[in-house]
Amino acid sequence: MAVPVAFFAVFFAYPVAAIVARGLEVDGAWRFGRIGDVLAQPDVRHVLWFTTWQALASTALTLLIALPAAYVFARLDFPGKQFLRAVVTVPFVLPTVVVGTAFLALVGRGGLLDELWGVRLDTTVWAILLAHVFFNYAVVVRTVGGLWSQLDPRQEEAARMLGASRLTAWRQVTLPALAPAVAAAALMVFLFTFTSFGVVQILGGPTFSTLEVEIYRQTSQVFDLSTAAVLTLVQFAAVAAVLAVHAWTVRRRETALRLVDASVTVRRPRGAGQWALLGGVLVTVAGLVLLPLAVLVQRSLGAPGFGYYRALTREDGGAFLVPPVDAIGNSLQYAVAATAIAVVIGGLAATALTRRDAGRFVRGFDALLMLPLGVSAVTVGFGFLIALDEPPLDLRSSWILVPLAQALVGVPFVVRTMLPVLRAVDVRLREAAAVLGASPWRVWREVDLPMVRRALLVAAGFAFAVSLGEFGATVFIARPDNPTLPVAVARLLGRPGDMNYGQAMALSTILMVVCAVALVVLERLRTDRTGEF
Amino acid sequence: MLLSLEGATVRFGGRAVLDAVDLGVAEHEVVCVLGPSGSGKSTLLRAVAGLQPLDAGRVTLDGRDQAGVPAHKREVGLMFQDHQLFPQRDVAGNIAFGPRMRGASRAEQRQRVGELLELVGLPGAARRSVAALSGGEQQRVALARALAPRPRLLMLDEPLGQLDRSLRERLVVELRELFGRLGTTVLAVTHDQGEAFALADRVVVMRDGRIAQSGTPLQVWQRPADAFVARFLGFDNVIDATVTGQAADTPWGKVPVPEDAPQGPRTLLVRPAGVRLVPADAGLRCTVTARTFRGTHVAVHLQPEGAPRLEAACALRAAPEAGDTVGVEFDVAEIVVLG
Numbered sequence: 053m054a055v056p057v058a059f060f061a062v063f064f065a066y067p068v069a070a071i072v073a074r075g076l077e078v079d080g081a082w083r084f085g086r087i088g089d090v091l092a093q094p095d096v097r098h099v100l101w102f103t104t105w106q107a108l109a110s111t112a113l114t115l116l117i118a119l120p121a122a123y124v125f126a127r128l129d130f131p132g133k134q135f136l137r138a139v140v141t142v143p144f145v146l147p148t149v150v151v152g153t154a155f156l157a158l159v160g161r162g163g164l165l166d167e168l169w170g171v172r173l174d175t176t177v178w179a180i181l182l183a184h185v186f187f188n189y190a191v192v193v194r195t196v197g198g199l200w201s202q203l204d205p206r207q208e209e210a211a212r213m214l215g216a217s218r219l220t221a222w223r224q225v226t227l228p229a230l231a232p233a234v235a236a237a238a239l240m241v242f243l244f245t246f247t248s249f250g251v252v253q254i255l256g257g258p259t260f261s262t263l264e265v266e267i268y269r270q271t272s273q274v275f276d277l278s279t280a281a282v283l284t285l286v287q288f289a290a291v292a293a294v295l296a297v298h299a300w301t302v303r304r305r306e307t308a309l310r311l312v313d314a315s316v317t318v319r320r321p322r323g324a325g326q327w328a329l330l331g332g333v334l335v336t337v338a339g340l341v342l343l344p345l346a347v348l349v350q351r352s353l354g355a356p357g358f359g360y361y362r363a364l365t366r367e368d369g370g371a372f373l374v375p376p377v378d379a380i381g382n383s384l385q386y387a388v389a390a391t392a393i394a395v396v397i398g399g400l401a402a403t404a405l406t407r408r409d410a411g412r413f414v415r416g417f418d419a420l421l422m423l424p425l426g427v428s429a430v431t432v433g434f435g436f437l438i439a440l441d442e443p444p445l446d447l448r449s450s451w452i453l454v455p456l457a458q459a460l461v462g463v464p465f466v467v468r469t470m471l472p473v474l475r476a477v478d479v480r481l482r483e484a485a486a487v488l489g490a491s492p493w494r495v496w497r498e499v500d501l502p503m504v505r506r507a508l509l510v511a512a513g514f515a516f517a518v519s520l521g522e523f524g525a526t527v528f529i530a531r532p533d534n535p536t537l538p539v540a541v542a543r544l545l546g547r548p549g550d551m552n553y554g555q556a557m558a559l560s561t562i563l564m565v566v567c568a569v570a571l572v573v574l575e576r577l578r579t580d581r582t583g584e585f
Numbered sequence: 586m587l588l589s590l591e592g593a594t595v596r597f598g599g600r601a602v603l604d605a606v607d608l609g610v611a612e613h614e615v616v617c618v619l620g621p622s623g624s625g626k627s628t629l630l631r632a633v634a635g636l637q638p639l640d641a642g643r644v645t646l647d648g649r650d651q652a653g654v655p656a657h658k659r660e661v662g663l664m665f666q667d668h669q670l671f672p673q674r675d676v677a678g679n680i681a682f683g684p685r686m687r688g689a690s691r692a693e694q695r696q697r698v699g700e701l702l703e704l705v706g707l708p709g710a711a712r713r714s715v716a717a718l719s720g721g722e723q724q725r726v727a728l729a730r731a732l733a734p735r736p737r738l739l740m741l742d743e744p745l746g747q748l749d750r751s752l753r754e755r756l757v758v759e760l761r762e763l764f765g766r767l768g769t770t771v772l773a774v775t776h777d778q779g780e781a782f783a784l785a786d787r788v789v790v791m792r793d794g795r796i797a798q799s800g801t802p803l804q805v806w807q808r809p810a811d812a813f814v815a816r817f818l819g820f821d822n823v824i825d826a827t828v829t830g831q832a833a834d835t836p837w838g839k840v841p842v843p844e845d846a847p848q849g850p851r852t853l854l855v856r857p858a859g860v861r862l863v864p865a866d867a868g869l870r871c872t873v874t875a876r877t878f879r880g881t882h883v884a885v886h887l888q889p890e891g892a893p894r895l896e897a898a899c900a901l902r903a904a905p906e907a908g909d910t911v912g913v914e915f916d917v918a919e920i921v922v923l924g
């Protein structure tokens with residue numbers, strides 16, 4: 053327990069506090085009045101308003117489109133379902149930069165729709181909303197569908213026997229049972245879209261800006277630290293409130309329901325309604341998930357003879373000091389280190405959280421661990437630069453800085469994946485081993501480890517994918533001669549010309565393939581679907 | 586005494602789940618703790634196993650105080666209520682677990698697994714997955730696993746609790762025979778009196794964390810210590826009475842009591858067999874409210890006028906119908922004056 057707490061104190065709380073302090077403290081005096089000043093600016097109010105409403109709209113749209121899919125994946129049996137389930141999860145582990153790039157290739161200037169019908173959406177908010185739906189589709193399908201598939205259908209049958217119509221039974225029995233999962237999924241989507249950075253950075257143009265993008269602009273371009281600090285605090289408060297609600301709904305969901313094995317609730321589609329639903333979902337998946345990814349690949353092949361890919365290896369001193377292809381090696385090395393850190397820290401935290409004598413403080417830590425998901429990654433990255441620059445923690449020039457920041461985002465995933473499995477290990481199984489002569493260490497090795505081994509691998513995979521795609525913090529702290537893939541993509545997109553655009557598509561495709569491969573491996577390892585991601 | 590508890594006390598949030606319990610188990614003895622759920626019997630086992638620290642008192646094994654000895658060094662066996670077999674290991678892996686923890690070689694482990702599977706009647710099951718076992722087979726594997734490290738004391742928590750009735754009756758006989766043959770010292774807990782009486786040399790009845798009565802099955806059955814024990818054993822005809830000489834005053838009228846009965850205000854137990862049905866114009870007048878077929882006899886539920894209900898046991902042929910009016914007389918041989 054001490055290790056994760058220390059880790060978060062030094063590498064999360066301290067940098068964030070440092071940057072907030074830097075912004076609000078002038079000549080040794082605290083200027084809380086700045087908060088009011090900043091919030092009074094029309095620009096800032098506009099950003100705040102846009103951030104909120106686009107997050108709400110994205111969440112509503114995602115629920116609308118993904119809930120039917122949650123039902124289809126939970127209750128209907130059809131060929132290729134396993135594969136399709138993996139496919140719809142790919143966007144979630146994709147780096148936001150890639151998602152932005154893919155939609156740019158679909159709806160942007162010179163994009164597929166532009167070529168076919170002259171439709172461009174990159175100047176409208178629709179591009180952002182659609183990209184958010186694409187990104188979060190799997191969150192709803194998995195969180196809601198996972199629970200839906202385990203709800204006992206006999207509950208509904210019992211209601212039918214008591215005189216409820218099919219619809220009434222669904223509304224009175226299934227919907228209330230699902231409500232906490234729907235709420236939890238909605239809050240997760242809200243959280244991700246509220247703090248959206250990569251997608252908005254690429255698709256938002258000069259018109260649309262979320263808090264996170266504005267924080268980035270204020271720190272890296274305008275150098276107005278106090279405005280950035282205030283915006284960080286605002287985002288922090290909003291995220292903390294959302295997380296508190298989320299933790300509450302998760303707890304309700306854990307206690308209230310009696311679940312059955314998912315395999316007993318699925319059946320082949322019956323009747324026109326169910327076939328239509330299945331068809332609709334398949335069309336949605338094709339149009340919303342597969343099409344952007346396919347367009348991305350197609351654009352990356354735009355130059356003859358893999359020209360864009362070959363250009364990646366050239367050292368032309370353009371955007372980089374090194375050939376862009378070096379970014380792949382950097383990314384993989386950073387991601388491996390970040391995964392190792394995240395698994396160790398997250399594993400220790402999850403183990404501490406499952407101890408039976410865990411007190412209120414420890415359980416509170418559970419919610420705190422989620423905070424890095426919502427706190428401005430830009431702030432964390434910038435905070436690293438200004439907080440970890442003096443002995444004994446002078447890490448500014450150390451390569452470890454990037455993996456440390458990436459691990460912060462990976463830890464919540466590790467904890468969320470490990471917790472349900474560790475909690476499911478019956479305490480008495482450990483006691484049985486102890487009575488048979490196993491010491492505490494052997495109990496862990498003989499009882500816990502075999503059961504959590506898979507979960508550990510899955511957690512590592514998620515941490516790897518997340519580290520690979522991390523953008524907000526990395527963009528600050530990755531050194532110019534050692535860019536990661538997402539940073540390289542963003543830099544290429546920021547430069548004019550078809551060559552740079554094509555190279556960005558090519559690098560994004562590579563990144564997508566690496567993430568997709570990681571995910572397919574995960575899906576094979578994964579046996580239970582009770583985890584949240 | 587192999588095992589002795591002295592003033593063993595466990596409190597959960599101020600409530601004493603185990604309240605100054607004194608209990609001894611001699612070598613080769615089979616002791617069964619009997620009590621309703623919540624009486625503290627499982628906590629008793631956990632305290633002996635070292636899974637539950639004592640708030641007061643002590644546990645000694647072979648005369649050695651076990652305070653500070655962790656569970657894995659106590660060398661006692663515990664069979665859990667729902668077995669808790671390790672799901673990721675096969676049958677042999679489960680049984681070999683204990684010997685392996687104690688450093689047995691592979692050959693020794695294999696030999697021990699073979700012996701025990703033979704013993705519990707599952708030869709050749711070594712490679713089966715525990716998920717594929719039936720309830721009875723799981724119970725046998727759990728027993729084999731608990732016995733494998735040759736524990737000094739074997740503890741069983743509701744050993745037959747989840748099995749169906751016929752299987753339970755067969756297994757209880759097998760267990761009794763097995764423990765006799767091996768000379769195992771056993772401390773078992775159960776809420777089922779039939780199981781306790783069939784299994785134990787000595788029965789200990791628990792109530793609210795205290796020992797209500799301890800004795801051989803016959804002693805406990807014949808002379809329950811108090812109204813609680815009598816009711817827990819399934820007797821419903823328990824009533825307050827004033828004993829004077831060889832008769833007792835009860836709401837059911839005068840009831841005869843044995844010669845040496847203690848005098849004064851007492852609690853009286855009338856076994857159903859001691860409630861004799863006679864024609865309506867003789868004895869205590871009752872209405873038959875229900876009759877339940879019990880296999881060897883019929884339990885007849887009677888409602889006397891202005892007095893608590895009575896249960897009578899009578900032969901099927903002689904049983905009256907519900908709604909009949911009958912008379913009742915009492916047989917002194919089936920009446921016990923409780924403590």
